[in-house]
Amino acid sequence: MDSANPAPDSVRGDPRLASLGEYLRARRAQVRPEDSGLPVSARRRVAGLRREEVAMLAGVSTDYYVRLEQGRERNPSAQVLDALAGALHLDADATEHLHRLARPARGRDRTRxxxxxxxxxxxxxxxxxxxxxxxxxxxxxxxxxxxxxxxxxxxxxxxxxxxxxxxxxxxxxxxxxxxxxxxxxxxxxxxxxxxxxxxxxxxxxxxxxxxxxxxxxxxxxxxxxxxxxxxxxxxxxxxxxxxxxxxxxxxxxxxxxxxxxxxxxxxxxxxxxxxxxxxxxxxxxxxxxxxxxxxxxxxxxxx
Structure with a gap:
């Protein structure tokens, strides 16, 4: 079961992980299944890709991807992030943003x-x-x-x-x-x-x-x-x-x-x-x- 909307068990705690999950949900809603070579069914009820489809395309388990969207996975590797970027058809700027959400640089407050x-x-x-x-x-x-x-x-x-x-x-x-x-x-x-x-x-x-x-x-x-x-x-x-x-x-x-x-x-x-x-x-x-x-x-x- 899936939804393009935020999960009901919304992210608690680390706002960084909340932002990462929100970004993943928003971006998968923009990807059409046919653009990823996936069949389109008349019974399809979600916009964009399902969670299990993103997981399959990225080569990770559905449970692991769900934990990412829900903010329960704290340290995704660079390889996993790059695989997700490919599954979500992210360009170079969007891929860099995905990495920054997962590992934000220090010193932001001074710049702000x-x-x-x-x-x-x-x-x-x-x-x-x-x-x-x-x-x-x-x-x-x-x-x-x-x-x-x-x-x-x-x-x-x-x-x-x-x-x-x-x-x-x-x-x-x-x-x-x-x-x-x-x-x-x-x-x-x-x-x-x-x-x-x-x-x-x-x-x-x-x-x-x-x-x-x-x-x-x-x-x-x-x-x-x-x-x-x-x-x-x-x-x-x-x-x-x-x-x-x-x-x-x-x-x-x-x-x-x-x-x-x-x-x-x-x-x-x-x-x-x-x-x-x-x-x-x-x-x-x-x-x-x-x-x-x-x-x-x-x-x-x-x-």
Whole structure:
């Protein structure tokens, strides 16, 4: 007997094991039996794979896999985790996340409690990129800083300085993101990846709670447990001043500021988007210095 829903004897004790079990249940619900070469019966009553099917595909006993989902198996080996990743069709990022859930790194609390500031040196560098929008994102997809063109790219919305709320709560979101469904899935996956195993972060809990109440789309995507690191992608935006833009972006980790990332956008040379981006820069070139956000003027000694 099986269910795609959490087991009735829910995990007690170690929250790490609870997170591991929740992740395994969520991911097996996303795998279609036919994608794993399993027969599909009209009598099938569960979404995704059954527990015994995951166990068979991973080469472990059903009892052992059930103990993993219920948080009663404390030390799965790396080989078992890799076998489960294969059975659940996890990509490299999702497989790494599975390993981190089973064996979280130490030192998370210090990273979490560090103030999310941006160094003056990085800000000066960004300000010199006159034709390249750039933003610095915090652990919860909030915009900590931007250069003038980066600010102009996201300006004019209710949640311009919070990409997570911009996607899910802003009234302009579907207009600004022509590929909204893709942007929404990527944003939630990036939040999951940035949060890592730090699920007891009170700020993250409040953010997820608010968005789950206000946005059914966020609630649905958060329950999938997708992991999508913000690395590089081509993104379409429909800007209120210059129209549609097709931009490539690259995301870089900031070694001096763990948990933060620098995102840099660029349009293809000589493309209509490059012309629109240049126009946007000219329209916002005379922005007064006092309009800079507080995070763009950190106190001395910030990382």
């Amino acid at each position: 409690k560090a103030p999310e500031q941006v160094s003056p040196v990085l800000l000066r560098m960004m300000d010199r990129w006159h034709s390249t929008p750039a933003v610095v994102l915090g652990r919860r997809m909030n915009v900590l800083a931007h250069n003038p063109l980066g600010r102009a790219l996201f300006a004019g919305h209710t949640y311009s300085d919070d990409l997570l709320r911009l996607v899910f709560l802003d009234p302009d979101a579907h207009e600004f993101y022509p590929d909204w469904e893709r942007a929404a899935a990527n944003t939630v996956g990036a939040l999951r990846a940035a949060a890592g195993t730090d699920h007891d972060d009170p700020h993250l809990i409040r953010t997820v709670g608010e968005l789950s109440l206000k946005s059914p789309e966020f609630r649905r995507l958060w329950a999938r447990h997708d992991i999508r690191r913000k690395t590089h992608e081509t993104k379409r935006l429909r800007h209120p001043l210059v129209g549609e833009l097709t931009l490539d972006y690259e995301s870089f980790t900031i070694n001096s500021a763990p948990g933060r990332q620098l995102v840099v956008y660029e349009a293809a040379p000589n493309s209509p988007s490059a012309e629109a981006l240049a126009l946007l820069g000219s329209l916002t070139a005379d922005r007064p210095a006092e309009e800079r956000t507080p995070s763009e003027n950190p106190s001395p000694g910030a990382d």
